[in-house]
Amino acid sequence: MTASHVLDALIPLVQDLSRDLSDGERYRRLLTTLRELFPGDAAALLRLEGDMLVPLAIDGLSSDTLGRRFRISDHPRFVALLARRDPTRFPADSGLPDPYDGLVQGVSGDLEVHDCLGCPLYINGRPWGLLTLDALDPARFDRLDMHLLQAFLSLAAATVSVAERIDTLARNTEEERQRAEAYRQASGPRSREMIGSSAAHQQLLDEIRTVANSDLTVLITGETGVGKELVANAIHAGSPRAYKALISLNCAALPDTLVESELFGHVRGAFSGASSDRRGKFELADGGTLLLDEVGELPLAVQAKLLRVLQNGQLQRIGSDSEHKVDVRLIAATNRDLAEEVRAGRFRADLYHRLSVYPLRVPPLRERARDVLLLAGFFLEENRARLGLLSIRLASDAQAALLAYRWPGNVRELEHMIGRSAFKALSRHRERPRILTLTALDLGISTAPAMVAASRAAEPGEPDGKDGAQASEDFRSSVIAFERSLVSEALERHDNNWAAVARALGMDRANLNRLAKRLGLK
Template sequence: MSEVLIVDDDHNFRETLRELLSDAGYQTLVATNAEEAITLLQTTTPELTLCDWKMPGGGGEQFLKSLQSEGLLTTMPVIILTAHGTGPNAIQAMQLGAYDFITKPLDIDLALATVARAIRHMELQREVEVLRQQRFRDRFVEDMTTSEEGLKPQLIGNSPAWIEVFKNIGRVAATDVGVLLLGESGTGKEVVARAIHQNSARSRRTFIILNCAALPPELLESELFGHERGAFTGAIAQKRGKFEAADGGTIFLDEIGELPLSLQPKLLRVLQEHTFERVGGTVSIHTDVRVIAATNRPLEDDVEQKTFRADLFYRLNAFTVRLPPLRERQSDILPLAEYFLARYAQRNQIASTGLAADAIMALHNYSFPGNVRELEHLIERAAVKAGGRAITAEQIQAELTKEKSSSPAVFDNQTAMGMPFHEAVASWERHLIEQALMASQGNKSDAARRLGIHRRLLYEKLAGLGIK
């Protein structure tokens, strides 16, 4: 039978709550303020505490700070019950490690449900600790708790599909050939590019990243190749480009399919002759750079449609590494999730938590269309909710529900028939654009191709319809 400590200076409320908890099957202890409760905890270990926020002789703030200093809040949750249910109080209580914050007068059903959930959460926490001791943990988690290296992205996984990626890195890293990384958004192309660089003879030199879709063509050329003073309006000084800065090292060009056709000959020349001129310049600059490019769609289609030069494609495609989506490497989900949890704990200087068995099952039952990046964000959000305790299936499912609720709505033909003509057209356009964006993993150029419209028109539609 679980034991609950009640800390409240109001005798009538304390006794009423004690009776409610006893009727629900809990044993109870009582204290009238924080100091008395702290003394009581020296001789007994209840599974949960219900504590008032403001009390003579020390309230909830003092109680939480005392438990926090002793590191007890992850093993004995504290639920704050208070008539002072202001926003600042709630924020402060949660920052100090409270499990929950409930205002008076009490909703009895809510209070009892919260008590049951907190105690179950602690049971899951203990199960996680047992699983941790039983299960072999990869070296990367141990390293992360003691080293700044742990904050860097890691190549995590031992599934057959991911081992093939490791093998390809081993094959190509020591050479100086160009590499084309293929894979859906969020599969870890930047991490793989960095691993190739770190395992090459260039590892002591610069590794530079540039997303070709992040800048308009006129700025992209300057970023890649630099510019001379006065080359264009606003060019008040000479600027070195990425290729110049990466001399001797590696440059990673993400979303290479977005490189404008007008800049492709200049990139091809760098790859073939290792020379270029700054924008507005006439002096040829030599650079020794290895180029690793990445794309989330088949460049062969762009070559066929004459939006990507065939000679540049073949030059970039000297060696191809395909990165599998997370749904093809399910055995890597748990080690990845544990890695993200450990990294989250280190970054926020909190104790590392774990995943309850039902949470692990929930992760394995999800397809992760956003791949490793989606898993990372999901784990971080769930870890915030868990507050240093074990992450449960309930918290995972709550985050997955949010993901689904943000998905594009299905076009309702019946509703559209009742709209004015222009509103119905706008609704249909929104539906088509959202579906195309979802199918292209958010890649606007790919979405424009799917829709059969120019990319500039798509940007105008997105702005007009308020789609982010």
């Protein structure tokens, strides 16, 4: 590689340091340059977060990789990479399992990564994360220019440092940062993050950030399984009350006779079985946040008492004459249409208006485009660790089926499907595989067209009674749409450079040309 070629590749990255770019675009360009200077089949940038490595950008790896969270202790190669400040290249015959085995795009079968190197990135003298480069050819990096690699690493560290500084400046105040840290320390175990990159998901995150730094009452609505409790946790974590408790109560899980006691508490002897004084959820949440999940299930009598507490902050324990003053931020969640419940006389209109000061709708999974693959990656990695496997990956037909399915049970259904499918697929192997590949059949949605048609038929205005031929056509159309989306996104990322697209998708150039013509992209 000539010095001129190296400069041509590095100068745009240097220029990017002074440009206003999103983190994702900045990191994407970094990996594109890495693969241009050091040709390989896959590259990744991962950030160190506690005992996890979180992928921020990938090139040449399957889309679900971005949703995975790699626990360092589960992956010996990551442990080895982080143990040294210098780049590390693993021998082709290394016995250490590779975290990316089975995840390289466009590779069918259980072909594993053969040539692998990684480099830790340090920011202000502290380990920030990893930059990895992998190849299927075991001799790909034999003539690697280590001086050029070190120069690139310095530029990569500068790129990451710029992105980190911009992020820091974008934070509202130092006080917010301290509150977030206090919440992190108080929350103990790592809480589940909200994963997604779709426009609908980003809009939800913007809404959360807007309302979090206030004391407004929030009404979270959405279908079953969309993650309303996660949203409530995110609102609390970003609020001035983050250092206090978040107390939750599932209003649908208790009999009517106990709901009032759970909310407001009781004194000894208030009713049969009340052997001692007990504080209710409102008192436990004093100074913090109270989440009332499935609030539409509250009995009308309890609704009236709840309204009184919301109006003046005063509550009485059952059986007590004295009042307690509480300072609580209320978040309510429901999968019901409370406006319709009001019209039907099952919910008080005054309480509904008190709860819906800031209504927040959580979009269903079917409105979140390719987020399903990121979430699938997250759940695949969880199950990989649980089952003690090297890797669990999705076959292309499984990815197409996931994207085509309508997800009536939303994220919860996806989580259960991945866990169930991984266990059942593993049980069918006589010998424990190193890499477990899930197909559409394993997921239980190999008949996805019929299921898609059935779920659509339940929607207003959708025709029902599609026959098998039509359903099959639906599935073929979904697969074609997935392929077209995959190629179109790659074209956009690589400025319509077909050679770069073929490399990114792991395809032969001639095969890509034929696919593009079939998809109407050429």
